[in-house]
Amino acid sequence: MSSRRIFARPARFAAIAPYVWMVLFFLVPFAFVLKISLSQTAIAQPPYEPVFDLTAGWDALKAAFAALSVDNFKLLVSDDIYVFAYVRSLTVALTATSLLLLIGYPIAYGMARLPQRWQAVAMVLVIVPFWTSFLIRIYAWINILQHDGLLNQVLLALHLVSQPVVWLSTDTAMYIGIVYSYLPFMILPLYATLAKMEPALEEAAADLGAPPWQVFWLVTFPLSLPGVGAGVLLCFIPIVGEFVIPDLLAGSNALMIGQTLWLEFFTNKDWPVASAAAIVLLVVLLVPLLLYERLQKRQLERGR
Amino acid sequence: MRKVSRLSRFNIASLALGLAFLYLPILILVLYSFNASRLVTVWGGWSLRWYHEFFNxxxxxxxxxxxxxxxxxxxxxxxxxxxxxxxxxxxxxxxxxxxxxxxxxxxxxxxxxxxxxxxxxxxxxxxxxxxxxxxxxxxxxxxxxxxxxxxxxxxxxxxxxxxxxxxxxxxxxxxxxxxxxxxxxxxxxxxxxxxxxxxxxxxxxxxxxxxxxxxxxxxxxxxxxxxxxxxxxxxxxxxxxxxxxxxxxxxxxxxxxxxxxxxxxxxxxx
CATH class of the missing domain: 1.10.3720.10 (MetI-like)
Incomplete structure (x- = not known):
């Protein structure tokens, strides 16, 4: 036991370098986002004011502080564009996460019921696409969904449609892209809980006369809830801020907040509004983020 | 004793469909990278022409x-x-x-x-x-x-x-x-x-x-x-x-x- 405590001291020193790094490049940048979200746009470099200048003396600093305002946040709340963007982001994330759960659950369930050595193979097969580039996977779907793409060719050849269907720049294409990209994130946590489950529990329920759907609904599903929670959060949170998929696959008439932020930043060069939008996005995601963090920590620290 | 069948037909079907969904788009992409035709959707025979294009x-x-x-x-x-x-x-x-x-x-x-x-x-x-x-x-x-x-x-x-x-x-x-x-x-x-x-x-x-x-x-x-x-x-x-x-x-x-x-x-x- 004492050797465990002796080991702990140098292990704590290991925290110093990553700690300093994360404070510098994760925590401090948020202070900048917060500060700039309270500033005004300016035609200057950098394109906002006031700029804190520590060398200018105390009075200049005080004046700079006084110039900060919450105008950008007022704009975000009052302008329909932003309100719609937040509402759309949440709706898209909610719909996509539900679809992911519906599609991912049967796959994870099938994996968990495979013979032991096939389970490892299936897991690798699910993980491998996650290693290939996000952008490439979206591009692959553009290939398939475009006007004279493979999907339309197949549909036409089977005489299911008489004219090519417009797939690109629709919400359908976007949902296909999101489900395709995030499916491994949903399957893996689900599989992890389903594989650990005691098969005897399901068998007992069946022995006592429960039909299969009841076995599933009353035994399997409730026991898999931790996995459902992890999978749902792991998908929902990044989808809310998603930029690439809606930008390439959905139409441009309804933007998600990630796209709005990007537009404000790169096209309109309005850094303060983009920063304010990021802060609001973070606040919206705070509850799911904290939930996810607690889940992760509990899982990792259970092994200790 | 009634056993819950370990691997039902539904399990196999969902696994097969799921894996096909994950892999088909990437396979199609790879296949079409060897397509000689400029039209992405028309198969014009095997070719390395687009790789040439990339390296230039x-x-x-x-x-x-x-x-x-x-x-x-x-x-x-x-x-x-x-x-x-x-x-x-x-x-x-x-x-x-x-x-x-x-x-x-x-x-x-x-x-x-x-x-x-x-x-x-x-x-x-x-x-x-x-x-x-x-x-x-x-x-x-x-x-x-x-x-x-x-x-x-x-x-x-x-x-x-x-x-x-x-x-x-x-x-x-x-x-x-x-x-x-x-x-x-x-x-x-x-x-x-x-x-x-x-x-x-x-x-x-x-x-x-x-x-x-x-x-x-x-x-x-x-x-x-x-x-x-x-x-x-x-x-x-x-x-x-x-x-x-x-x-x-x-x-x-x-x-x-x-x-x-x-x-x-x-x-x-x-």
Missing amino acids: DRAMIEAAWMSLRVAVASATIATLLGTLAAVALSRGERFRGRTLFSGMLYAPLVMPEVITGLSLLLLFVALNAERGFWTVTIAHTTLTMCFVAVVVQSRLGSLDRSLEEAAMDLGCDPVRAFVAVTLPLIAPAIVAGWMLAFTLSLDDLVIASFTTGPGSATLPIRIYSEVRLGVKPEINAICTLVIALIAVVIVIASLASKLSSSQGESAAPL
Whole structure:
């Protein structure tokens, strides 16, 4: 036991370098986002004011502080564009996460019921696409969904449609892209809980006369809830801020907040509004983020 | 006794459909990269013409080179920092600021990339740093070290700690015990962490777009601007090359982990 405590001291020193790094490049940048979200746009470099200048003396600093305002946040709340963007982001994330759960659950369930050595193979097969580039996977779907793409060719050849269907720049294409990209994130946590489950529990329920759907609904599903929670959060949170998929696959008439932020930043060069939008996005995601963090920590620290 | 059938027809069907859904689009993409026809949808026979086109595309090659350099540099720094973080979290017991530390490590895993990218850019602008290779590398390191930390930490958590304790009872100091006993055992996880960091960096579009400067686009940034203009066969060829590179990386990673795990078995049955 004492050797465990002796080991702990140098292990704590290991925290110093990553700690300093994360404070510098994760925590401090948020202070900048917060500060700039309270500033005004300016035609200057950098394109906002006031700029804190520590060398200018105390009075200049005080004046700079006084110039900060919450105008950008007022704009975000009052302008329909932003309100719609937040509402759309949440709706898209909610719909996509539900679809992911519906599609991912049967796959994870099938994996968990495979013979032991096939389970490892299936897991690798699910993980491998996650290693290939996000952008490439979206591009692959553009290939398939475009006007004279493979999907339309197949549909036409089977005489299911008489004219090519417009797939690109629709919400359908976007949902296909999101489900395709995030499916491994949903399957893996689900599989992890389903594989650990005691098969005897399901068998007992069946022995006592429960039909299969009841076995599933009353035994399997409730026991898999931790996995459902992890999978749902792991998908929902990044989808809310998603930029690439809606930008390439959905139409441009309804933007998600990630796209709005990007537009404000790169096209309109309005850094303060983009920063304010990021802060609001973070606040919206705070509850799911904290939930996810607690889940992760509990899982990792259970092994200790 | 009525047994619940272990593998129903429904299970098999959902598995098969799921895997087909995951793999078909990528297979189609690879297949069409060898298509001789300029029309993406018409099969014109086998050809390597789009690969030629890519190797003659200076801007693309430069972007690919930039991406590779960033990926190697950021993955290496991230593996170092991430492993240290994992060791501190799983062996450091309680220490001051531990909650903040683990919070900072888990948050970037799910944080929307637009926020991470924006906040880092604002920092770099405030510091008046010249944007390019190093700013993208720092940004990618910040993101990927969190993934490395999680991978290594879960391996450390599953290790039998009595091995370290035995080494120290036999007279090793903690650092020596770590290097001689723990490090070889977590080596596969460290290798896997590096590979993960490498591919994540190679893959990233959003954070790189925010943190890079003019004239130093990464490969995803170039691909993205081309894709916005429409489908081009050359992009299929580039994507296929990236997929091939990542496949090689995965194979090396799994071989390395197999090798070191079989060594680990002979040294200590785990």
